[in-house]
Amino acid sequence: MGKALAKRFAHAKVRMDMDSFIKAENFSKISPYASLFWQGMVVTVMLSLFTVAIGFVLALILSGMRMSHFYPFAFLGLDKEGHQREKGFLPAISRFNPLSFLATAYVEILRSTPVIVQVAIIYYGVFGSLITLPSFTFFGFIKFERFFPGVVALGMNSGAYLCEIMRSGIQSIDGGQTEAARSLGMSQMQNMRYIILPQAIKNILPAIANEFVVIIKESAITYTIGVQDIMSAVNAVRGATFIIIEPLLVATAIYFCLCFPTSKLIAYFERRMSRGDRR
Numbered sequence: 001m002g003k004a005l006a007k008r009f010a011h012a013k014v015r016m017d018m019d020s021f022i023k024a025e026n027f028s029k030i031s032p033y034a035s036l037f038w039q040g041m042v043v044t045v046m047l048s049l050f051t052v053a054i055g056f057v058l059a060l061i062l063s064g065m066r067m068s069h070f071y072p073f074a075f076l077g078l079d080k081e082g083h084q085r086e087k088g089f090l091p092a093i094s095r096f097n098p099l100s101f102l103a104t105a106y107v108e109i110l111r112s113t114p115v116i117v118q119v120a121i122i123y124y125g126v127f128g129s130l131i132t133l134p135s136f137t138f139f140g141f142i143k144f145e146r147f148f149p150g151v152v153a154l155g156m157n158s159g160a161y162l163c164e165i166m167r168s169g170i171q172s173i174d175g176g177q178t179e180a181a182r183s184l185g186m187s188q189m190q191n192m193r194y195i196i197l198p199q200a201i202k203n204i205l206p207a208i209a210n211e212f213v214v215i216i217k218e219s220a221i222t223y224t225i226g227v228q229d230i231m232s233a234v235n236a237v238r239g240a241t242f243i244i245i246e247p248l249l250v251a252t253a254i255y256f257c258l259c260f261p262t263s264k265l266i267a268y269f270e271r272r273m274s275r276g277d278r279r
Helices: 002-021 024-066 089-094 098-111 115-130 144-171 175-183 188-225 230-241 245-278
Strands: none
Touching: 024 098, 024 144, 024 188, 024 230, 024 245, 098 144, 115 144, 115 188, 144 188, 175 188, 188 230, 188 245, 230 245
């Protein structure tokens, strides 16, 4: 009998704690701010789309730089008779590829530092001190001078990750296809444009789409520089109502509704594409 009462008391205490943790009436208090969450969702989706587009173009450039065969000091590796030196300082310099070095340094630095630091440097450093952006709003609520630095910072970060995805996709294409293109008289640019890239993009398309889902979640960091995303709406509601848990739950639900269906759609198309490869 005593154990049953103790168990019932424990359940009642849990319900009381939950009632104090999450209050149903608080949702009605934050309902007048629904437009803020709607605007934040639009900004988050736009941030993700622009970020992936910038990241894709940047990754294409970086992967080309990393796989380039640009050796401006190659002549230092040859002796007077024109034979290749094997050891020493000059042969090491002759194998130096500045394009690959710069791309590798960019990728490693961006992948090894926090996104919030990169966002702060771009916003306060680049666009706060070096470049002055015009101050205007579009769609009636998006501030360009805050939205654009957020897109640039996230795009630069995404490009560093997509670069490795792009490079692995290009290197996965059989080298025999490049040899066949050369035998047909195609240049390296034509080979890359018409043969290698179409197949590589098809192979890495699911990874690029997954990056879009990742960016939806990572874009929440841009609220620290005043971008009016979903987390900015949470912050505004908290300041107006002094309620924090319920707005966070609403934000969680919005992020889930954006990410979960998108990830399932990506998985569906990935299965369809792999089915075509098996045939």
